[in-house]
Amino acid sequence: MTGARTDELARLAELHGVAVSYRPAPDRTVTVPDSAVVAALHALGVDATTPEAVRAALADRERALRERLLPPTVVHWAGDPHDPAAVTALPPGTRVRVETEEGEESYRVSAPLVAGLPLGVHRVTATAPDGRTAHAHLVVAPDRLPAPPGRSYGLLVQLYSLLSRRSWGMGDLGDLAELAGWAGRVAGAGFVQVNPLHSAVPGAPTDPSPYRPSSRRFPDPVHLRVEDVPEYAYAEDRERLAGLLERAARLRAAVLDKGALIDRDAVWELKREALETVLAVPLGPGRRAAYDAFRAAHGQALDDHATYYALAEIHGPDWTTWPDGLCDPRSAATARARAGLADRVAFHTRLAWLTDGQLRAAQRTAREAGMPVGIVHDLAVGVHPAGADSWAQQVVFAAGMSVGAPPDAFNARGQDWGLPPWRPDRLAACGYAPFRELLRALFRYAGALRIDHVMGLFRLWWIPQGSPPTEGTYVHYDAEAMLAVLALEAGRAGSVVIGEDLGTVEPGVRETLQRRGVLGTSVLWFERDWTGDGRPLPPERWRADCLATATTHxxxxxxxxxxxxxxxxxxxxxxxxxxxxxxxxxxxxxxxxxxxxxxxxxxxxxxxxxxxxxxxxxxxxxxxxxxxxxxxxxxxxxxxxxxxxxxxxxxxxxxxxxxxxxxxxxxxxxxxxxxxxxxxxxxxxxxxxxxxxxxxxxxxxxxxxxxxxxxxxxxxxxxxx
Structure with missing residues (x-):
């Protein structure tokens, strides 16, 4: 679309949550390029390439909003005695059927219609007197997230950097448990915070950044302490394992004694070979039952994850280059490939289970050592565009877009993080299922969760592929729904949530996060009186609801x-x-x-x-x-x-x-x-x-x-x- 921006395009963008301008400072407004607006709308399935297309899309959107009974996801905070606005706006006489997570059904025709429901994500069907019907997800969430149990201090560490004399060239989950046990019992620490331990993109060389993973849903088995796997003691090829231990010792000594850098790829090569031997040992009946329970709990998501890694062994890590049919996780070709690679799929499934088990063991060690919080895990803001999550969940990712940041005082060129964003419309349509499942998986072993760039629950800077970061725009998410899902899953786990809210933050965001119990992040060097003389902020003027640190990674x-x-x-x-x-x-x-x-x-x-x-x-x-x-x-x-x-x-x-x-x-x-x-x-x-x-x-x-x-x-x- 060329020429001056039309009112119709601005209105269409607004109705889809796409910004046409933003304010990097209270006294400054920046207009984003039309090209970014049109590209973002296209990624949301809206054609805005011509004035005629804009008018047609605008008419369709306004009609859909005018005629719908309910939005796809509705939020109800448990402490509120009133129905959500979307429910109170239903026509008089509308019949509402609620099916709870537990499968119980109830019919309601008078207010309050949803108050008193249990916490969870329920299904609502509304039937108006004129025959119109709508289906929606109803998120009933606690008013606030769990608060930290008292005041405490803890250690911040990048796990790979924490080598012991037992690790194989980089820090592992055995080292994490050792540190947590010492810090809790000896130093009286309340938590240990680590970097994201998400699965990396396979292959060598892989991206060493823990903030650009292949999958956020499942942890990376490179962090396993191989000797702590119970089947290790029963592996038959002891000579092979002994040789791998010797090679691991040389790799470790190169880092600790000779000044070498950590070589993640070399570490994984050794561990993968060792795990091939260890996983050949049959599981005992109790271990088999635990493994089967893990598979049942994670279902299709786990099967997809393991299938991606099995396929990547043959076709490479970038699924966009795979043969026809395999790019679709639900295709007949993928189903045949999955069956043909059953042994490799099982191998990667077992790795996910073993890593989950050692992560939970580290959290148990931390709590048994007296830590009120335990291990604080880190949730990266997104995933690699060619990785496992982007393959398995293509329907909820915005094609052709990348997440980043606009120009600011620290980076005049802006930033492109190379991460595909979630589509807010598709998230809402499925009741935020991918976000719920992600959080539930992480909270299995997290005493607290740090959310990188927590402002992404509200909006993200979308950059069209091939454009510089300066030519992007903000796309908004339903922050109330995202926060409700976060509160629900954190509450179920009893876990604290810390939001990384450094840098430019949209007005009202920090206040909303604080109201719902999400702690902020305050770093000493940035805490100044920015509205006054700019001098360092005295300690009594710092906020209480935060993690305060002197520095970060x-x-x-x-x-x-x-x-x-x-x-x-x-x-x-x-x-x-x-x-x-x-x-x-x-x-x-x-x-x-x-x-x-x-x-x-x-x-x-x-x-x-x-x-x-x-x-x-x-x-x-x-x-x-x-x-x-x-x-x-x-x-x-x-x-x-x-x-x-x-x-x-x-x-x-x-x-x-x-x-x-x-x-x-x-x-x-x-x-x-x-x-x-x-x-x-x-x-x-x-x-x-x-x-x-x-x-x-x-x-x-x-x-x-x-x-x-x-x-x-x-x-x-x-x-x-």
């Missing part, structure tokens, strides 16, 4: 921020957009301003770890602390260590319900795990936790490190138990 570690090392890194990589002297001066001024506030509050000390740890048993029995025993030894703490502790004392002064400690801060690591804006220039997602000199620190040394123990002493008053 996408930001410099605290020591790098305080010393300015992050500027030097970006300068070496040619990433600075201003002269290096200007960047350094700004970084020094920023750190100095925060340090002045910390010092003014009396939070900075010059006491070394040996003195700050207190009595020998302050972090637990001496023999539980590793080789250093009950008291720390070594040189007095540096100014840097005192400043890092002061930063965390500041976080403790805020009213934040949860406080997160970036685990690499406990050993002085300078390197961010991910450096946005880089690819080959920087080893994103492949770095082990290291000390200030860049030497990898295994889990066994990490938990005994005086610097970490002194840092965790800051939170002595929050210890659980």
């Amino acid at each position: 996408d930001l410099p570690p605290t020591a790098a921020r305080l010393t300015g090392d992050h500027v030097e890194l970006r300068d070496r990589l040619g990433l600075l957009t201003r002269p290096a002297a200007e960047e350094r001066a700004e970084a020094v001024a920023d750190a100095a301003e925060w340090l002045a506030l910390l010092d003014g509050l009396g939070l900075v000390d010059s006491v070394g770890p040996a003195d700050s740890l207190g009595p020998a048993d302050s972090l637990g029995p001496a023999d539980s602390l590793g080789p250093v025993g009950g008291t720390a030894t070594g040189p007095p703490g540096t100014d840097e260590e005192a400043q890092v502790r002061a930063v965390h004392r500041f976080l403790l002064r805020t009213p934040a319900r949860l406080i997160g400690v970036w685990l690499p801060d406990g050993v002085g690591d300078r390197r961010p795990q991910n450096l946005p804006g880089t690819c080959a220039e920087y080893p994103n997602w492949r770095l082990p936790i290291a000390d200030r000199e860049g030497r990898a620190v295994p889990l066994e040394e990490l938990t005994a490190a005086p610097r970490l123990r002194a840092l965790l002493e800051v939170f002595a008053q929050l210890r659980q138990g």
